[in-house]
Amino acid sequence: MRHPDIPKWSYQLFKGFCHGDFFEELQGDLEENFIENKQLFSLKKARSIYRKEVLKMIRPSVFKQLKILSFKMSHLPKNYLKTSIRAIKLNPFYVFANIFGLALALSICTIGYFNYRFNSSFNTYFEKANNLYKIHGLRTSDRTVGTSAIPLVDALKTSDIPAMRYTRETIPVRLQKKLFNESVGFADNEFYQFFEFKNLNGNPISAPDNNEIIISARTALKLFNEPYPVGDLVYLVFPNQNEVSFVVKDVFENPPTNTSFFHSIMISLDNYFESYDIDRNDWSQWVDGSFVYATKNELPRIEGILNDFKDIQNASNPQLEISKFTLDNVLDWPRMESSLYAGRFREHLHSSSVMGITGSAIAILLLACFNFINTSIALSGKRLKEVAVRKIMGGNRKSTIFQFMLENALMISFAVMLSYLISLLLIPSYNALFQRELIQMDKIPFGEILTFSVILISIVTILSGAYPAFHVSRFAPIAIFREKVALSGKNRLMSVLLTFQFSLCFYNMAGLFILIDNAKYQDTLDRGYGLENVVNVPLNRPEQFDELRDLISQNSEVTSVAGTSSLIGFTSEERNVAHEGVEYFAALLNVGSEYPKTLGLRLSKGSFFSNANAPKDEIIINQMLEDELGIDLLNQVIKVGDENLKVIGIVDDFNLRPIMMSNRIVPTIIKLSDKTDFRYASIQTSGNIENANEFVEATWYDLFPRELYNGFYQKDVMDNVTETNKIMIIINVFLGVISILISVLGLYTLVALTVQRRSKEFGVRKVLGASRNVIIGLLGRNLYWILGISSVMGLASAYVILKTVMDIIYAYHIDANIIHFTKAVLSVLFIVVVAVGYKMWQTGKLNPVQQLRTE
Amino acid sequence: MKETGLGEFQEIVLLAILILDENAYGAKIQNEMSHRLGRTISRGALHAALTRLSEKNFIESTFGGATTERGGRRKRFYSVTNLGKSALSDAKTIRDEMWTLVPKVHFQ
Numbered sequence: 001m002r003h004p005d006i007p008k009w010s011y012q013l014f015k016g017f018c019h020g021d022f023f024e025e026l027q028g029d030l031e032e033n034f035i036e037n038k039q040l041f042s043l044k045k046a047r048s049i050y051r052k053e054v055l056k057m058i059r060p061s062v063f064k065q066l067k068i069l070s071f072k073m074s075h076l077p078k079n080y081l082k083t084s085i086r087a088i089k090l091n092p093f094y095v096f097a098n099i100f101g102l103a104l105a106l107s108i109c110t111i112g113y114f115n116y117r118f119n120s121s122f123n124t125y126f127e128k129a130n131n132l133y134k135i136h137g138l139r140t141s142d143r144t145v146g147t148s149a150i151p152l153v154d155a156l157k158t159s160d161i162p163a164m165r166y167t168r169e170t171i172p173v174r175l176q177k178k179l180f181n182e183s184v185g186f187a188d189n190e191f192y193q194f195f196e197f198k199n200l201n202g203n204p205i206s207a208p209d210n211n212e213i214i215i216s217a218r219t220a221l222k223l224f225n226e227p228y229p230v231g232d233l234v235y236l237v238f239p240n241q242n243e244v245s246f247v248v249k250d251v252f253e254n255p256p257t258n259t260s261f262f263h264s265i266m267i268s269l270d271n272y273f274e275s276y277d278i279d280r281n282d283w284s285q286w287v288d289g290s291f292v293y294a295t296k297n298e299l300p301r302i303e304g305i306l307n308d309f310k311d312i313q314n315a316s317n318p319q320l321e322i323s324k325f326t327l328d329n330v331l332d333w334p335r336m337e338s339s340l341y342a343g344r345f346r347e348h349l350h351s352s353s354v355m356g357i358t359g360s361a362i363a364i365l366l367l368a369c370f371n372f373i374n375t376s377i378a379l380s381g382k383r384l385k386e387v388a389v390r391k392i393m394g395g396n397r398k399s400t401i402f403q404f405m406l407e408n409a410l411m412i413s414f415a416v417m418l419s420y421l422i423s424l425l426l427i428p429s430y431n432a433l434f435q436r437e438l439i440q441m442d443k444i445p446f447g448e449i450l451t452f453s454v455i456l457i458s459i460v461t462i463l464s465g466a467y468p469a470f471h472v473s474r475f476a477p478i479a480i481f482r483e484k485v486a487l488s489g490k491n492r493l494m495s496v497l498l499t500f501q502f503s504l505c506f507y508n509m510a511g512l513f514i515l516i517d518n519a520k521y522q523d524t525l526d527r528g529y530g531l532e533n534v535v536n537v538p539l540n541r542p543e544q545f546d547e548l549r550d551l552i553s554q555n556s557e558v559t560s561v562a563g564t565s566s567l568i569g570f571t572s573e574e575r576n577v578a579h580e581g582v583e584y585f586a587a588l589l590n591v592g593s594e595y596p597k598t599l600g601l602r603l604s605k606g607s608f609f610s611n612a613n614a615p616k617d618e619i620i621i622n623q624m625l626e627d628e629l630g631i632d633l634l635n636q637v638i639k640v641g642d643e644n645l646k647v648i649g650i651v652d653d654f655n656l657r658p659i660m661m662s663n664r665i666v667p668t669i670i671k672l673s674d675k676t677d678f679r680y681a682s683i684q685t686s687g688n689i690e691n692a693n694e695f696v697e698a699t700w701y702d703l704f705p706r707e708l709y710n711g712f713y714q715k716d717v718m719d720n721v722t723e724t725n726k727i728m729i730i731i732n733v734f735l736g737v738i739s740i741l742i743s744v745l746g747l748y749t750l751v752a753l754t755v756q757r758r759s760k761e762f763g764v765r766k767v768l769g770a771s772r773n774v775i776i777g778l779l780g781r782n783l784y785w786i787l788g789i790s791s792v793m794g795l796a797s798a799y800v801i802l803k804t805v806m807d808i809i810y811a812y813h814i815d816a817n818i819i820h821f822t823k824a825v826l827s828v829l830f831i832v833v834v835a836v837g838y839k840m841w842q843t844g845k846l847n848p849v850q851q852l853r854t855e
Numbered sequence: 856m857k858e859t860g861l862g863e864f865q866e867i868v869l870l871a872i873l874i875l876d877e878n879a880y881g882a883k884i885q886n887e888m889s890h891r892l893g894r895t896i897s898r899g900a901l902h903a904a905l906t907r908l909s910e911k912n913f914i915e916s917t918f919g920g921a922t923t924e925r926g927g928r929r930k931r932f933y934s935v936t937n938l939g940k941s942a943l944s945d946a947k948t949i950r951d952e953m954w955t956l957v958p959k960v961h962f963q
Contacts, residue, residue, distance in 0.1 A: 002926070003926055022902065024928045024929060025880075025881060025928075025929075025930070025931040026881065026898060026902060027926075027928060028881075028882075028925035028926070028928035028929065028930060029880070029881035029882040029885065029898055029925075030882075030898060031924075031925050031926050031928070032882045032924055032925050033882050033885070033886075033898070035924055036882075052897075053897055053898050053899065056897035056898070056899040056900065057897075057898065057899040057902070058899070059899055059902075059903055061902060061903045061906040061907075062899060062902055062903075
C-alpha cells in the first residue's frame with residue numbers, strides 16, 4: 001500500500017524496477033523519511049525529495065533482474081552473440097544487402113529528422129528567446145507588416161519596456177585594396193544584451209561603440225585571414241563613397257543557420273542613422289525589426305502601449321496603415337516570416353518540404369522493414385532445425401525469441417551506424433539541393449544524435465524483428481523434424497508489392513539513362529555563340545568602360561573588349577517589329593559595336609557594325625526573325641517600335657537566356673547602343689579564362705580601388721541547367737539504388753520461399769525426368785510476370801513523367817527513346833539475374849535424393 | 856600491512872551502524888550519515904554500499920516487526936559482523952600509524 005501523499009508515478013516506477021527482495025526495506029525507508037520530511041519541511045518538498053530518491057535508486061544493485069535478462073545471465077550470454085555472428089556469417093551477402101537497404105532507408109529518416117529539427121529548434125540559439133517578442137503590424141485587408149517605424153522603440157523605452165531595433169544592409173567593406181560585399185546588421189545596444197551572440201569563448205558579445213565593429217568568425221578568416229583580428233581596422237563604404245573606419249572589437253561565432261539573423265558584421269544602429277542620413281524621430285522611416293523583452297503577463301500591457309502610437313505611425317504612412325500592433329515570440333516568428341510584408345529575415349523551411357521528406361522517409365522505411373521481415377523469415381528457414389534442437393535440448397521459446405531478436409538488433413544497430421555515415425555523405429548534396437545549409441552537423445549535439453539513433457534502433461527492431469522472431473520460434477520440434485512446417489503461404493501480397501517496387505526500379509533506371517543523356521546533350525548544345533572564353537564585368541558608371549578597355553586590351557591574350565548595355569543570357573528587352581504591315585514580337589539587345597564579335601555570334605549574311613560611330617539606324621537580326629518575316633531582309637528597312645531601321649547583317653540563331661523553363665530561341669534584334677548606356681564590359685580571351693578574370697580584376701582595382709569588382713563568366717549562363725541536372729541525377733541515383741536493393745531483396749525472398757515450399761515437388765519432377773531448365777522455368781514463372789508487368793508500368797511512367805517534367809523545366813531537352821528503355825531493362829535484368837539467378841540455378845541442379853529423402 | 860578492502864564511504868556506513876547499535880536500519884543510518892557528514896546521502900547510494908558490505912560479510916541483517924509509519928512494512932536491522940569489526944579496526948590502525956608518521960610541522 002502506498003501512503004496517499006507519496007507521488008504516484010514515482011512509486012509505480014520504483015515498484016516497477018526495484019528488485020522484490022529489497023522493495024519492502026527500501027520503500028519502507030523512503031516512506032519513513034517522506035513522513036519525517038513532510039513534518040520538517042512541507043508536503044511539496046517531501047514529495048520532491050521522494051522523487052529524487054527514487055531516481056537515485058536507479059542503479060544495478062537495486063534493479064530487478066528482468067526475466068529475459070536473468071535468463072541471459074544464467075546461460076552463457078556469449079553463446080548468444082556467437083550464434084548470432086555465425087548466423088550472420090552464414091549469409092554474408094544477403095545480410096549485408098539487407099543491412100544496406102535498411103541503412104539507406106534509415107538515412108532518409110535521419111535527414112528527415114534533421115529537417116524537422118531545423119524548424120523545431122529555430123532561434124533556440126538565443127537563450128532568452130522565450131521572452132523575446134517581435135513587433136508586427138496587423139492590417140485588415142493585407143499581409144501583416146514585419147518592419148516597424150524607427151521611433152516606436154524609443155517610445156516604448158519611455159515606458160521602461162526593454163525594446164530594441166535591428167536592421168540589415170549589404171555594404172562593401174574595404175580592406176587595403178580589396179573590397180568585399182558584406183551583410184551588415186545594425187542594432188541598438190539593448191539588442192546585444194537580449195539576443196546573445198556568442199564570441200569565440202562562448203561568452204555573449206557586448207554592444208560595440210560607434211567606431212567599433214563585430215565580425216563573424218567566417219568573415220574574420222575571409223577578410224583578415226586570421227581567426228581573431230581584434231584591434232584591426234576595416235572601412236565600410238556607405239552610400240556616396242562615404243568611407244568610415246571601424247576597429248574590430250570582437251569576433252562572434254557564426255550562429256546555426258536556423259537563426260533569423262544572417263549578418264556577417266554587426267555595428268551600432270547610430271551608424272545607420274548617421275551614414276544613411278536618417279532622422280530617428282521620423283515615423284515614416286523603417287527598420288527591419290523591433291523587439292521587446294517581456295514576460296507573458298506583460299504582453300497585454302505592452303500591446304496596449306504600442307497601440308497608443310498606432311495613429312501617429314499611420315498618419316506618417318498613409319500607404320501602409322495598420323489596424324493593430326501584435327507581439328509574436330521569436331520562436332514562432334520564423335514560421336510566419338515568409339508571409340510577412342517586407343520580411344527581411346531568415347524563415348522556416350516550408351512545412352510541406354518537411355512533411356514531404358518525413359512522409360517519404362517513413363514510407364521507404366516501412367518498405368525496407370517489410371523486406372527485412374520477409375528476408376529474415378526466408379533466411380531462418382535454413383535454421384528451423386536449429387530451433388528444434390534448441391527446444392529439445394531444453395531451450396524454451398523465450399530463448400529462441402531472444403536469440404533472433406538479438407541477431408536483428410545487431411544487424412539493425414549496424415544499419416543505423418551505416419545510415420549515419422550515409423547521411424554524412426548525403427548532407428552536402430542535400431544542402432546544395434536547397435542552396436542553403438539546412439543541416440549543420442557540427443551544430444547538432446552528439447547526445448541528440450545518439451538518442452535519436454537509440455530510438456530508431458528500438459523502433460525498427462520491434463517493427464521488423466519481432467514478427468520473424470515470434471513466427472519462427474513458434475514451431476514444435478516434432479513438426480520441424482517431420483518437415484511439416486511451411487514458412488508461408490502463397491504470398492500474393494508480396495507479388496503485388498514486388499511489382500510496384502520493380503516498376504519503381506524500371507522508372508528510376510530509365511530516368512537515370514535519360515537524365516544522363518540529357519545532361520550531356522544540354523552541356524554540349526550549341527547556344528549559337530561562344531560561352532567558354534568571355535568574362536563580363538558590370539560597370540558602376542558608363543565612363544568606366546573606356547578606362548578599363550584601354551588597360552585590358554594591352555594584354556596579348558585579350559582578343560576583344562566590348563561595352564554593352566544588354567547581356568546575352570542575362571538581360572534583354574522586348575519590342576514589336578513591323579514589316580509590310582505584319583507585326584511580330586522580338587527581343588532587343590542594345591550593345592556596343594564590338595559586342596557581337598566578342599560574344600562569337602556567327603554571321604551568315606551581311607556584316608557586323610563597322611565601328612562605334614556606325615549609323616544608329618543599323619541593326620543586326622537573327623535567322624529566326626528573318627524566317628518569321630519570310631523574305632531576304634538584308635539591307636531592307638523594318639519598323640522596330642517607332643523607328644525605321646536597316647538590317648545590315650543576319651546571324652545564326654542563338655539562345656538569349658539560359659535554356660530553362662520556356663526560354664526558347666526568339667526572334668532577336670541587335671541594335672547599337674550609346675556609349676553612355678554601357679552597363680557591362682565583355683572581354684574575350686584566347687587564353688585561360690580564370691587567368692583572364694584575375695587579370696581583369698587586378699586591373700579593375702588599379703583603376704577603381706574603392707569599388708567592388710563583380711565580374712563573372714559568360715558560361716555562368718549554364719549554371720542553372722547544370723545544377724538542376726546534377727540534382728535530378730543525384731536524386732535518381734539515390735532512389736534507384738534504394739528501390740533496386742529493396743526489390744531485389746524482396747525477389748530473393750520470394751524465390752527462396754518458393755524453393756522451400758515446393759522442394760518435394762521439384763524432387764519428384766526431377767525423378768520423373770524434368771530437366772534443370774524446366775525447374776528454373778517453374779521457379780521463375782511468378783517472377784517473369786512481375787518483371788513483365790512492372791517493366792511496362794515503369795517505363796511508361798518514366799516516359800510520361802519525365803517528358804512532362806522536362807517540358808516544364810527545360811526549353812530544349814532530349815526525348816526518351818528505345819535505347820534508354822533497352823538499357824534500363826537490361827540493367828535491371830542483369831541485377832536480378834546476379835541476385836537470384838544463382839539461387840535458381842542451384843535449385844535446378846539439386847540432387848532429387850536430397851529433396852525427397854526422409855529419415 | 857593488511858588489505859582491508861574497505862572504502863571510505865563503506866567505513867562510514869559501518870561506523871554509523873555501530874553508533875546506532877540496536878536501532879540500525881536503512882532510514883536511520885541514512886539520517887545519521889547525512890547528519891555526521893553534513894551532506895545528503897541518497898538511500899540508493901546507501902543501498903549500494905550495504906550490498907557490497909554484506910557481500911564481503913562485513914555486516915548481517917535481520918527483519919524487525921511491522922510498523923505503521925512505514926505503511927506496515929518491516930525494518931531490516933543491520934549489525935556489524937566480527938569480520939567487519941576487525942576490518943574497521945585494521946583500517947583505523949593503518950590510519951593511526953600513518954598519522955604518527957606525519958611530521959608535526961604540517962599542522963602547526
